[in-house]
Amino acid sequence: MANILEDVGKRTLNELDYVGSLNIQLWSTLGAMKKALPFVGNRYRWHATVRQMLQIGYDALPMVSLMAVCTGFILALQGASELRRFGALHYVIDLVAVGFTRELGPLLTAIAVSGRSGSAFAAELGTMKVTEELDSLRVMALEPIEFVLAPKYLAALISIPCLTIISTLFGIFAGGLFMFFSTRLAPLMYFRYVMGSIALRDVITGLIKSVAFATIIAHVGCLEGFRVRGGPDSVGRSTTSAVVKSTFLVIVADAIFTAIFYFTVKL
Amino acid sequence: MPIISIRDLVVEYDGRRILDSLNLEIERGETMVLLGGSGSGKSTLLRQIIGLERPRSGNVIIKGVDITRCPPGELKKVRRSIGVAFQSAALFNSLSVADNVALPLREHTRLAPSIIDLMVWMKLAVVGLADFAKLLPQELSGGMKKRGAVARALALDPEILVLDEPSAGLDPIVAAELDELILLLNHAFGMTVIVVTHEMPSAFRIADRIAMLHKGTFISVGTKDEIRASQDPRVRNFLDRVPEDIASAAAVATHFEKYLHSQEAHQ
Numbered sequence: 001m002a003n004i005l006e007d008v009g010k011r012t013l014n015e016l017d018y019v020g021s022l023n024i025q026l027w028s029t030l031g032a033m034k035k036a037l038p039f040v041g042n043r044y045r046w047h048a049t050v051r052q053m054l055q056i057g058y059d060a061l062p063m064v065s066l067m068a069v070c071t072g073f074i075l076a077l078q079g080a081s082e083l084r085r086f087g088a089l090h091y092v093i094d095l096v097a098v099g100f101t102r103e104l105g106p107l108l109t110a111i112a113v114s115g116r117s118g119s120a121f122a123a124e125l126g127t128m129k130v131t132e133e134l135d136s137l138r139v140m141a142l143e144p145i146e147f148v149l150a151p152k153y154l155a156a157l158i159s160i161p162c163l164t165i166i167s168t169l170f171g172i173f174a175g176g177l178f179m180f181f182s183t184r185l186a187p188l189m190y191f192r193y194v195m196g197s198i199a200l201r202d203v204i205t206g207l208i209k210s211v212a213f214a215t216i217i218a219h220v221g222c223l224e225g226f227r228v229r230g231g232p233d234s235v236g237r238s239t240t241s242a243v244v245k246s247t248f249l250v251i252v253a254d255a256i257f258t259a260i261f262y263f264t265v266k267l
Numbered sequence: 268m269p270i271i272s273i274r275d276l277v278v279e280y281d282g283r284r285i286l287d288s289l290n291l292e293i294e295r296g297e298t299m300v301l302l303g304g305s306g307s308g309k310s311t312l313l314r315q316i317i318g319l320e321r322p323r324s325g326n327v328i329i330k331g332v333d334i335t336r337c338p339p340g341e342l343k344k345v346r347r348s349i350g351v352a353f354q355s356a357a358l359f360n361s362l363s364v365a366d367n368v369a370l371p372l373r374e375h376t377r378l379a380p381s382i383i384d385l386m387v388w389m390k391l392a393v394v395g396l397a398d399f400a401k402l403l404p405q406e407l408s409g410g411m412k413k414r415g416a417v418a419r420a421l422a423l424d425p426e427i428l429v430l431d432e433p434s435a436g437l438d439p440i441v442a443a444e445l446d447e448l449i450l451l452l453n454h455a456f457g458m459t460v461i462v463v464t465h466e467m468p469s470a471f472r473i474a475d476r477i478a479m480l481h482k483g484t485f486i487s488v489g490t491k492d493e494i495r496a497s498q499d500p501r502v503r504n505f506l507d508r509v510p511e512d513i514a515s516a517a518a519v520a521t522h523f524e525k526y527l528h529s530q531e532a533h534q
Binding site: 042044131132133135136138139140141142147 | 317318319343344346347349351353354355357358359360370371373374375419
């Protein structure tokens with residue numbers, strides 16, 4: 001019994017330590033972000049931010065777009081198979097448009113980026129830790145949070161909402177394809193129905209979620225990298241852990257945000 | 268007044284004492300070699316000197332500033348006067364050799380890019396890497412990487428140069444070249460040089476004084492001749508390459524007894 005209690009206590013303390021570390025890292029990064037900004041910040045840091053934006057956003061574009069098209073198509077097909085029975089096939093448009101704008105656009109993008117870039121952040125920082133590159137930054141009077149993390153976080157904050165918008169558009173486009181082939185609905189009519197079914201608050205809540213997901217992915221990935229201890233095998237473990245934890249936290253955050261928006265914004 | 272004073276320094280990891288009440292003073296312009304076997308605490312002492320870790324007790328005073336107690340801003344200032352070349356070289360793999368050397372100049376000075384390029388070329392020329400400036404670290408040999416790390420450590424013209432195992436893993440000729448480079452830096456630029464090594468030929472070639480570590484304590488500190496003449500059995504064993512008695516029957520029996528005691532304590 002004592003062992004179980006000890007184990008529960010230890011795990012609780014570890015989790016609290018993790019959340020605390022994330023919190024401290026987030027505030028330190030916010031303080032250091034100014035130097036990663038264009039014009040007012042350090043120009044080399046801004047170049048690093050642009051490089052990161054290309055890696056997180058531009059390089060992920062084909063994958064995210066394809067995922068969104070497939071998911072949009074699946075959602076339309078599954079929705080249509082049920083709605084057809086009630087003669088309400090046109091509700092597929094609402095289902096796809098609202099579903100993607102509020103929910104699937106941000107979530108799909110976050111899961112794709114978490115797998116691509118969250119793991120890359122953990123691997124990069126973990127390798128830097130193992131090869132003493134982080135120590136060499138510190139002895140050069142450069143803080144790793146300012147030098148490595150701030151450009152990544154800023155890039156994620158810009159790229160992930162942009163990717164979210166693009167994935168939402170592709171998801172809605174897939175719904176349009178389905179409607180065209182199943183009911184011969186003209187693209188222009190489909191566009192009008194879509195515009196009628198989504199409201200500005202749907203777009204805003206979707207973007208708020210994507211900013212929160214960007215924060216989770218960047219910080220969990222980097223924290224896992226910073227926490228690497230030992231040799232190269234621990235880099236592999238931290239990479240896996242970054243993907244698992246960030247995906248889990250993204251889904252938890254999504255549930256929390258959806259509940260908040262449901263009860264406050266009255267979606 | 269010494270440029271570095273180490274006073275009653277105690278370092279512990281998980282309750283295990285690694286450095287025990289160390290005292291050492293390093294004068295401006297001298298080459299101090301920290302000599303000792305594997306696990307003697309050399310690298311731990313070096314990490315204390317460059318402020319990467321905090322001790323359990325004691326002080327490390329560099330240019331009048333106690334870096335174990337000072338605020339982060341002051342620590343950064345002190346670090347700018349120290350150049351460090353790590354054992355693994357720790358060059359940034361994503362940057363060319365020239366960019367590695369330029370990094371501290373770009374971050375800590377407001378020099379024009381053309382001046383930075385000139386300074387980088389000069390530093391690389393000093394270590395004999397001027398023709399390899401555009402190469403990435405993974406395209407260099409072990410000795411070239413170490414020289415690249417020295418060039419980066421020299422970038423801000425530090426008053427103190429710290430080198431961790433500069434000749435480890437290098438062939439005798441490259442190791443000798445590095446020794447000559449250290450001597451040149453010390454004589455030509457008047458730098459205070461601290462070298463951590465367990466290579467005796469190298470230590471006796473470059474040192475003004477040698478501090479010999481054994482199991483976390485200094486067993487002898489003195490000039491090369493004083494160390495050579497030492498009659499301390501631990502110093503003699505190291506200099507005369509006498510192996511420790513780890514595989515004798517008595518030693519194995521002692522270890523086994525310790526193991527049994529620890530198992531009993533667990534139960």
